[in-house]
Structures are given as structure tokens and as C-alpha cells.
Amino acid sequence: MRVEMYNALRERALLLRVMAGAGPGLLLVIVVVTVAASLIPAVSAVAMAMLVGRVADGPNADFLASAAVPLVVFGAALLLGHALEVVQEPLFFLATARIDGAHRAEVARLAVTSPAFATLEREDVRNLVWKARADPGNWTEKTPADGALTQLKLLAHGVSLVSLSVVLVAFSWWVLPLLLVAVVAHTMIGRRNAMRWYDKWLGGTDQGRRAEVWADAIFAPAEGKELRVFGFGGWAVERVTAHVRSMFEPVWAVGVENMRGQWRRFLLVLLPLTNRLRDGRPGRRRRCRVGGRRDRGLRRGLGDVRVRGCRQPRGEGCSRRPEGTGAVARGAAGHPGARRGPHVPGEDQRASARAVRGRRLQLSRQRAEGAGRAGPGDPAR
Structure with a gap:
């Protein structure tokens, strides 16, 4: 368990180091925008609580004046949140281009300047180069920039969780432990499912590379013509299909198992939110009669x-x-x-x-x- 935790923290630290390729100026702007966006939910919750409290007091002489301030704050928080979401997209796109560009340049430099050319012809080395190319072929493949920016988003989610916890303690402290336990359990289950899925995916990358080689041969002008002339077209298609199924069938099995277990994560979130304490327990509010x-x-x-x-x-x-x-x-x-x-x-x-x-x-x-x-x-x- 300790070894797994150490490896996970080490991987996260290495991913954060990759963000240096984006440049100090752009990185600072991204951090400020992301942290500010993570504080918007807490500000919105406080403004909404103030607005509801003013409205619940009933109409009086200064009703509009007292409700105007929290209403303006709530509207400004919503507008600022949407604006920050819009600004994040181009900033993340620019950072992704810089980080992945620097990574590809480093991989190409290592491959070109390596004195052992025979080593590059080995199948395991070619598989490693194919995995580290940082050029996604489909939506399931990610790049170092995706991992680094995801780590930043996770840290921002932690800031948002802490700020919302402070707000929640001020109103209903007894809900906080239940929600924290649910969030931690939900995150651990989701991470375990995701790691199992990606492990199966990485385990079939060699089959995927073979499928790509056969697919390129089928569609190439010269090789494809020879395959059709000599009657090997159907056999080549079967080879591509077999490699693709060998790669994806374990991944599909894990995906189906993860989907069947979604009800556990749903209950983890649903139970704390629907828990109602009876009279005499903390947080129970009633109308005096x-x-x-x-x-x-x-x-x-x-x-x-x-x-x-x-x-x-x-x-x-x-x-x-x-x-x-x-x-x-x-x-x-x-x-x-x-x-x-x-x-x-x-x-x-x-x-x-x-x-x-x-x-x-x-x-x-x-x-x-x-x-x-x-x-x-x-x-x-």
C-alpha cells in the first residue's frame, strides 16, 4: 500500500514538473484563473444564503435595499464563473501545445542522437517510443500536457472542497463529515476503476500497433494492390480484426464491470444528501408553534x-x-x-x-x- 501511494505521488510530482514547458508567464495566469474559478462555488453559496435569509425575513421598509446586495453578489459570481470557464479553454489549449511540443522535441532528440541504432529496432523499444510519442490517435489516448493540467485541476478541486467545507460548517456542521467520507470513497473507487481500465489499455498497445501496421499495408497503394492480386485481402482484414479484438476485449470487459458498479458511487453521494435527522438532533429546524x-x-x-x-x-x-x-x-x-x-x-x-x-x-x-x-x-x- 505504501509503495503504491509513493508511486502515485511520484507520478503526480513528475506530471507537475512537465508544466514548466508552458512558460512562467502563461503558467502563472493559468494558476490564478483556475484557483479563482475554484472559489466561485463557495462565494455563490454564501451569496445565496444571504439572499434567502433576507427574503425569509418578509417584506419591510428596506426589503429591496437589503436584498439587493446579496442578489448583485450572487449574479456577479455566476457571471465571473462563466467568464473564467471561457478564458480557461484557450489558455489550456496554448499550454497543451507548448508542453506537448517540448515533449515531442525531446523524444525526437533522444531517438536521433542515440548511438545504439540497433537498440531502436527492438520491439520493446519501439513500443516505448510509440507510447511516448504524445500524438493521440483517438480519444482514449492522452498526452503529458493532459496529465499535467489535470493535476492542476485536481488541486483546484481541493481548494474548492476546502472553501465549500468552511461554508458548510457555518450552516450545517453535521453534514460535513458525511460528505467528506462520501467524497473520499467516491474518488478512491473512481481512481481504482480508471487505473484498471488504463492498465488493460496499455497492456494491449502492442496488439494495437500490429493492427495499425496491417491496416496501413491494406490501404497502401503498392502493398494493397499486391494483397488484392494474390487474394490475401480477406486474410489481411482478418489479421487486423484479430489484433483489434485482442487489444479491446479486455478493455471492454473492465468498462462493463465499471458501469455495473456505478450504483455504489451513486449511493455514496445520495445518502449524505438525503439524510434527514429527526427532532432533537443537530441541525433540525422547525417553525415555532x-x-x-x-x-x-x-x-x-x-x-x-x-x-x-x-x-x-x-x-x-x-x-x-x-x-x-x-x-x-x-x-x-x-x-x-x-x-x-x-x-x-x-x-x-x-x-x-x-x-x-x-x-x-x-x-x-x-x-x-x-x-x-x-x-x-x-x-x-
């Missing part, structure tokens, strides 16, 4: 007394005043959300009962006073 639900007495016309807009977590106080009319609002003064302090289990139900009893007592007194003032023949009596 007298009695926790509508009381039967309140259903009979006394109204619903609650603290509107209160979204304090359980165990924290609420600075908002309960809304209601008459004695119902005054009786709800005992509601734990209407004062600051720890939440007491059962206090919501007791506050609701006190509010109902206070309202009934007030109605009884009003009827008694009205009956005392009315005469014997008064209908009100």
Missing part, C-alpha cells in the same frame, strides 16, 4: 398563535414576538419561542393550555359583567 400543533381550543375560533418566521433550532430562543389578538397573544407570552432561553420539553403544551384558559376566563368575566349591568327585562340578561 404553540403546542407544536393546532390546539383543539384554538380550532374553535381562538386562532392559531405562533411565532411567525421563527426558524431557530431546537434548544435556542426566538427573538420574534407571537402574533395573535387579545388575550390569546397575551396568553402566549409563556411560549418558549417568545423569549430567549433553553427549550423545556412540554412547555409548548402548557403555554397553549394557559392561553386557552386565559381567553375563556376573560370571556366568562365579560359575560358576567354584561349580565350585571343588564336589567331584569333586558334581552342581554
Whole structure:
């Protein structure tokens, strides 16, 4: 395990060294643009949280003024993110051309200036030169520039992950460990699958080179004519097909196996995002309501007394005043959300009962006073 980790870190360090071929000026611009783009998600998340918080407060005198600043910041972050993505493409293209050009020149210099020409005729050496040519024949082949710029993107993703973690801790700290474990496991599984796929691909490069030789012979003017004249055309096609299948069949098998195992990676990401903690656990937010639900007495016309807009977590106080009319609002003064302090289990139900009893007592007194003032023949009596 340690040897594999050491080799992986060594390969990444060697790929980063290759970026020197892009030039110091271009490399500095690419690093600045990439790091700035990696911070955009965190800035967007903070701006969106501020905007939602201002809107959730409800309309007031300075509603537009208070919501304008986070809205402008959020829009500017989105525009800047798109602009940086557009700028990255030509910068990466220029860096790729410079890095791969320097690599090809170095490979050509080593091949030309080598004193052992007989060594270059060996099959294993020719395979190594074919692998190091930095001239992709299809979409599956990559160059040193692709590897180096990918390392830079991975470092930028690390910066983005750290910044988003800081933002997430400020809002829901309990989600962070779950997401970090999911991200690490997801990355390790993806890297293992990719390495298995590329190992199979590299293992069949000699078969691919033989297939190319036969394909060139078939389509060449002189060799192709001789193959058709002497009746070897079908046999040559079979040779090309056999070499191609020998190269790709192991790769296809690994690809099918990786696709069948995608559900594991999907669950790793889905479970932390859909996890809902019940009442009493950290991060649970609820709307403060007298009695926790509508009381039967309140259903009979006394109204619903609650603290509107209160979204304090359980165990924290609420600075908002309960809304209601008459004695119902005054009786709800005992509601734990209407004062600051720890939440007491059962206090919501007791506050609701006190509010109902206070309202009934007030109605009884009003009827008694009205009956005392009315005469014997008064209908009100």
C-alpha cells in the first residue's frame, strides 16, 4: 500500500514538473484563473444564503435595499464563473501545445542522437517510443500536457472542497463529515476503476500497433494492390480484426464491470444528501408553534398563535414576538419561542393550555359583567 501511494505521488510530482514547458508567464495566469474559478462555488453559496435569509425575513421598509446586495453578489459570481470557464479553454489549449511540443522535441532528440541504432529496432523499444510519442490517435489516448493540467485541476478541486467545507460548517456542521467520507470513497473507487481500465489499455498497445501496421499495408497503394492480386485481402482484414479484438476485449470487459458498479458511487453521494435527522438532533429546524400543533381550543375560533418566521433550532430562543389578538397573544407570552432561553420539553403544551384558559376566563368575566349591568327585562340578561 505504501509503495503504491509513493508511486502515485511520484507520478503526480513528475506530471507537475512537465508544466514548466508552458512558460512562467502563461503558467502563472493559468494558476490564478483556475484557483479563482475554484472559489466561485463557495462565494455563490454564501451569496445565496444571504439572499434567502433576507427574503425569509418578509417584506419591510428596506426589503429591496437589503436584498439587493446579496442578489448583485450572487449574479456577479455566476457571471465571473462563466467568464473564467471561457478564458480557461484557450489558455489550456496554448499550454497543451507548448508542453506537448517540448515533449515531442525531446523524444525526437533522444531517438536521433542515440548511438545504439540497433537498440531502436527492438520491439520493446519501439513500443516505448510509440507510447511516448504524445500524438493521440483517438480519444482514449492522452498526452503529458493532459496529465499535467489535470493535476492542476485536481488541486483546484481541493481548494474548492476546502472553501465549500468552511461554508458548510457555518450552516450545517453535521453534514460535513458525511460528505467528506462520501467524497473520499467516491474518488478512491473512481481512481481504482480508471487505473484498471488504463492498465488493460496499455497492456494491449502492442496488439494495437500490429493492427495499425496491417491496416496501413491494406490501404497502401503498392502493398494493397499486391494483397488484392494474390487474394490475401480477406486474410489481411482478418489479421487486423484479430489484433483489434485482442487489444479491446479486455478493455471492454473492465468498462462493463465499471458501469455495473456505478450504483455504489451513486449511493455514496445520495445518502449524505438525503439524510434527514429527526427532532432533537443537530441541525433540525422547525417553525415555532404553540403546542407544536393546532390546539383543539384554538380550532374553535381562538386562532392559531405562533411565532411567525421563527426558524431557530431546537434548544435556542426566538427573538420574534407571537402574533395573535387579545388575550390569546397575551396568553402566549409563556411560549418558549417568545423569549430567549433553553427549550423545556412540554412547555409548548402548557403555554397553549394557559392561553386557552386565559381567553375563556376573560370571556366568562365579560359575560358576567354584561349580565350585571343588564336589567331584569333586558334581552342581554
